[in-house]
Amino acid sequence: MKVRNLLLSASAVLATFTLSACGKNSSSASKENQTLHLMQTGEIMSLDTANQANISQWNVLENSMEGLYRANKAGNPAPALATEVVKPTNHGKRYTFNLRKDAKWSNGDPVTAQDFVASWRRQTSPSAQSGYSYIFTGVKNANKVNEGKLPVNKLGVKALNKHTLQVDLEYPMPYFTRMMVMPAFFPQSQAALKKFGNKYGTSSDKMYYDGAFKVRGWTGSNLSWSLEKNDNYFDSKNVKLKKMTMQVVKDANTAHQLFQQGDLDDATITGTTAQGLQKNKNLMHLDRAGVYYLQLNQAKGHPLSNSNLRKAVSLVLDKDHLAEKVLSNGSKAAHTFVAPKLAKDPTTGKDFATEMKPQETYNVKKAQELWAKGLKETGKKSVNLTYYTDDQTINKNVGQFVQSQLENKLKGANVEVHSVPDKNAQSNVAKGNFDMHYALWLADYADPMSDFDVMQTNNSQNYGKYSSKAYDSYVDHAKSQDAARQQNYWKNMRSAQGQLSKDNAVLPLYNMTESHLVKSNLKGVLWHPVGEVDYTHAYFE
Template sequence: MKKIISLILAAMLIMMSFVGCGIKEKAGGDEKIMRYNLSSPTKTIDPTLNISIDGGIIIVNAFEGLMRLDENDKAIPGMAEKYEVSEDGLTYTFHIRDAQWSDGEPVTAKDFEYSWKRVLDSATASDYAYQMFYLKNGEKFNGKQVGADEVGVKAVDDKTLEVKLEGPVPYFIELTAYPTYFPVRQDVIEKYGDKWALEPETYISNGPYKAVKLEQADVFSFEKNEKYYDAKRVKLDGIDYYFMEEKATAMASFESGYVDGLYGVPREQIAKLQKENKTEFKIFPNLGIYFYSFNVNVEPMNNRKVRQALSLAIDRKSITRVITQGGETAATGFVPSGIKDSSGNDFREIGGNYGITETAQIDRAKQLLAEAGYPNGEGLNTLEIIYNTDENHKKVAEAIQEMWKQNLGINVELSNQEWQVFQDTITKGEYMIARDGWSADYADPMTFLDLFISNSGNNHPQWENAEFDALISSAKKESDQGKRFQMMHQAEEMMMADQIVMPVYYYTNPMMFKSYVKDVRVSPLGFIYFDNADIVKE
């Protein structure tokens, strides 16, 4: 009887959680509404300010850049129906198609000029401003050395956008499909300020879907944008995004038919799902890395040998096999496997492992810790690891906590923060050791390496190295691909030699989709595209 009562109570709690998340009835009915659980609540869905995958997934389905990406993540025409590139690769001329915003106003070249300069404006405080340093005088404008009129982006007229670069960028055309390069409306932002992205009435977009409800504690509802120039290609009537962080609750909602897809599943269920539910469970590739950032300005993380000892003392193989179980591989460098250089060689294979192995090197780690002045951990105060609220992050942190205790004699405290708070904490450098991660913005090593230039908003270790900055700057301007890749190998070697981060594993994307959900595109770059998706039930 006690068991029966407990099961009933558990079922009631799950049902209450569905209602609390705005899920009031099972998926179905005449409308084709994709109900998708993103797990973490988003900090922002402003394309200029967002730095997270969850926010990015919403944004790429609501907005469109000059280009969009095909199934191979190669650029195809988006808002620009065509473009020309100068012979020296420094000037791009984009021709804007006839397209409308969700409120019916025309999309113009001026929208792009305003948006890109907004990213670069230091007053905006965009963490992704460095992503625009490819533009002529972009970095100088961000540093208040030149005015906005000198930045290399200009609306020649409503239909023509001229872009000038600091140097040839082989992946620039793909960059224009990235959210930071999306257009935003100047009149809307000037009228509503930072609140423009909080209300559906002011969240004016130009992509396949438009907002109809934006309630973080409830649901973000989007419907098909009939003003989108290619609306006939969009089959779904809308998308509902939910934010159930408890993966067991999310899985229960999926199994009960209340949602159609899950971003992330309970790790302990992966083995069973692989055997019993191959139709709905999929592990997608992800060009990304799970790592820990060391704040190099905080004791004792300002001691390189301490950082090296901590990195060598963990067993990456056991973390992937016992905890994550999603086909991840141990990370022994920073740039993941899967990116080819100009000769067709894998960047990771050429770069090597920097002395890091899949299993722990306890003797070497102890030696380094002793050389740092802390033999067997003596004299070392308790370390603190922070992570954003998530079951997987907690389990990985607990495993590392135990490894450092057993292998080095170090005491470690764990602290979790909600996602929005956590993003502020690590950006401001108000931590000692932090869970971190990165998925590629484009398929080039630079998307991982330029995180750590001194003026990058994503430089969570707070590391500053003038030589590294200069090397990255030179690599971005280098037209010889062989030399450019050589420079990037040098840059990775510099940041790994200083051990500003601790690589843990390379990502995969375990997800759930109902069998009736068709043609969702899950990109190795981390985004999920619903523009071609459909719901087809028997």
């Protein structure tokens, strides 16, 4: 998922805390009232997954909504609203889920199979605004529904009865079970959809929740809200927290201060703040299956539509310096669009990202030669590049790093950095008003397909307008006749990553590692490398 851009992995990061509290003593207070204080690094745009899809939204929904499955301690799908993890029939193309009969919405209504049908139809309809409808590709008729070629009732999902959901696929999807923990596949209350209409999810009181907590106090634009225990949740007896508070904190130094003051129990830190706290007893590193990268606008008329200019930009950036000196939070340089440890290639026994690392990743002299060649091909002596990022402090620092590297090493390169609120950045990116866009893609499930989908020619998330018939063919084959043939599937995965690297379709910068300051008595958190952190069964001891 892109930040705006988010679920499973083969294993979860297990963190053992022998931490000591700092600042005022809030640990005992947290234990007494079981209130967890959290931060988000960006705003919520909407709680409706048919309207928006970003990390802050999914972090909230992960802890307030429930789907068919939930990732367990080992990071594997476990029954949630579904009574069991089911095996497909019809040669891997049909899934039949039996739903819990005691599951309820926060207003007391039962959760039904039709609530899933309503949600999936809304998210695949042509009117969906999230840019995430493509995630349903493979569900029967999903793409045709999204393109307006078929009505939504032709989508391959139906309620056989109140508590039985049937899903039909167009081809076997080995990763389908893992996808079912994603918020995109969560149900939506039909009663709430009817009551709130086009206001559904625009504020916390305009939707119902079927998860462990209910969102309260989000007006649609404010930067703080809370999640209160949902007594109608079917497993509420095992939910120990009474409340979670969340606030948007974009600056790492501010996050550190709030942690010291006892106003945050889990604070994310980066940059110089993280660098100065590497020996702090409260610090933990969480490796995530995400890659921070530059989306390069390759549309006609934009400088980076020239392949030599793209290659030059790729080779001129000292990514190790960026990770070690600018970020200083444990992050490592990235060289593929797929993050390390996301998936092992079963046909080779190797980590997929490691085996696909390009031979050449940093060569200033060659970059300068390619840059000069690209300028000559475009008939220009200089190039102005518009760079967009949001206004988080660390993201501004990354923008300044890229600007400095290009302008100091490539003759005639001028980079104009726009560090603006996320909504502003996304608006310009969606309109194509950029040359480089700093973004994050966090894998939704433990398979390279979670990354490769978004780089296909017609994918709604492909704002850089990358287009390769060869690449599209590799991904299409992996999603059709080769899906159930392991050797062929992974051959296509390797070919797809090789094509992205050859074309410099995107520019990977660094792999996602989060530095967290965590209170020593916070237990029960599931730190998933893929997707969102699960706090639903957290508690203070």
